[in-house]
Amino acid sequence: MKIRIVGAGPAGLCFASLMKRADRSHDIAIVERSPRDATWGFGVVFSDRALEFLRADDEALVRELAPHFESWPRIAIVHDGTRVPVAGNGFSSIGRLQLLTLLHRHVEGLGVPIRFDAEATSLAGFADADVVVAADGAFSSIRGAREAAFGTTVDWRPNRFIWYGTTKAFDSLTLTFRRTAHGVFCAHHYRYAPDRSTFLVEVTEPTWQRAGFERMDERETLAACERAFAADLEGHPILSNRSHWRRFPAVWNERWSTGNVVLLGDALRTAHFSIGSGTRLAMEDAVALAKAFAACGNDVPAALARFQAERLPPVRKICDAANASLRWYEQMDERVSALDPLEFAYSYMTRTGRVDHAEVRRLDPALAAAYEARHPQAAA
Numbered sequence: 001m002k003i004r005i006v007g008a009g010p011a012g013l014c015f016a017s018l019m020k021r022a023d024r025s026h027d028i029a030i031v032e033r034s035p036r037d038a039t040w041g042f043g044v045v046f047s048d049r050a051l052e053f054l055r056a057d058d059e060a061l062v063r064e065l066a067p068h069f070e071s072w073p074r075i076a077i078v079h080d081g082t083r084v085p086v087a088g089n090g091f092s093s094i095g096r097l098q099l100l101t102l103l104h105r106h107v108e109g110l111g112v113p114i115r116f117d118a119e120a121t122s123l124a125g126f127a128d129a130d131v132v133v134a135a136d137g138a139f140s141s142i143r144g145a146r147e148a149a150f151g152t153t154v155d156w157r158p159n160r161f162i163w164y165g166t167t168k169a170f171d172s173l174t175l176t177f178r179r180t181a182h183g184v185f186c187a188h189h190y191r192y193a194p195d196r197s198t199f200l201v202e203v204t205e206p207t208w209q210r211a212g213f214e215r216m217d218e219r220e221t222l223a224a225c226e227r228a229f230a231a232d233l234e235g236h237p238i239l240s241n242r243s244h245w246r247r248f249p250a251v252w253n254e255r256w257s258t259g260n261v262v263l264l265g266d267a268l269r270t271a272h273f274s275i276g277s278g279t280r281l282a283m284e285d286a287v288a289l290a291k292a293f294a295a296c297g298n299d300v301p302a303a304l305a306r307f308q309a310e311r312l313p314p315v316r317k318i319c320d321a322a323n324a325s326l327r328w329y330e331q332m333d334e335r336v337s338a339l340d341p342l343e344f345a346y347s348y349m350t351r352t353g354r355v356d357h358a359e360v361r362r363l364d365p366a367l368a369a370a371y372e373a374r375h376p377q378a379a380a
Ligand SMILES: Cc1cc2nc3c(=O)[nH]c(=O)nc-3n(C[C@H](O)[C@H](O)[C@H](O)COP(=O)(O)OP(=O)(O)OC[C@H]3O[C@@H](n4cnc5c(N)ncnc54)[C@H](O)[C@@H]3O)c2cc1C
Pocket: 006, 007, 008, 009, 010, 011, 012, 031, 032, 033, 034, 041, 043, 044, 045, 046, 118, 119, 120, 121, 135, 136, 137, 138, 140, 141, 142, 161, 162, 163, 200, 264, 265, 266, 267, 273, 276, 277, 278, 279, 280, 282
């Protein structure tokens, strides 16, 4: 089969790797608009569970990535200075640039060419392809030109976030909530290399307005965030990588393919970073599409239909959880004020509706017991 992939992100690279390993005779090529060493952002995380899934489907890839992971066994919630450790949630992380560099090497080693600095503005160059994979990210232009056919919706969420790094090596994935004169500032932070952590700052729209971020330049914005989290950063600087405030686009598509063009990864659907699964989901999409081809051979319409039928139920579940999670953050000011640190951590744990009290007890018996002491009905 002649397979053309737009976008050398985790989705496109993973799909190329799986298809080439399944059948060396496939003619696969990737076009990527950025230069080879371009990067944005800092690290990405995988839960232990996500890695287990990935390992089951692509052991060779996980083996290559594993030595580069930073891992920790628990997370922590910091409620205005009070730290509540939460057990049972293991995570690993890796720098996004490192992940992509390893994936480039892996895919090129299999004989799949990646053409960098090559933007695909239309499908004109792919007329003779059997299948075209649009793995070109949340703002996919391939999807944008066919929105009606895909049934695309984009729900722009109101919170503002900015993706920074820092030289402080945090010892666990931590969600830090700090009350300021303008409202609550939240940082999602985790170590992804021995001397680097991701440090993503999120605020509600009213807090963003009150803090005056609209009128600040890059340097002033960074300084304001450093001030808000001075006690947590302990003198370490925040690092910017052309970082700027964004709003999260919740992307969904009713139809995942049209003709021989199929959406993959963030082009297909986004999942809020607070469930830490965008990269993992992109890679699992790739696994599902490759499995659909394994089942249907070169019958492209059958494979694309099977891909959506098989992958839709788990994707819907995780997107529902991600959407519940992002809404929880949209109410964080009210929650920080109304709840004490223990109740707040419990609310965080159960925010997606997928973790009930029995699951909290399984993950962290001490937290569940402390909660039951105040709410005996929870134990019933
Ligand atoms: C602030 C923030 C924090 C995040 N944190 C995490 C995290 O902690 N953990 C996690 O797992 N995920 C995280 N993510 C999400 C993660 O980065 C994405 O979900 C993941 O990279 C999606 O992979 P993808 O391959 O679908 O798309 P992308 O990684 O976006 O790759 C798309 C590729 O397509 C290229 N491209 C786009 N248009 C064209 C074109 N016309 N022609 C050629 N090439 C094109 C782009 O240059 C890019 O390389 C975060 C995202 C954001 C914004």
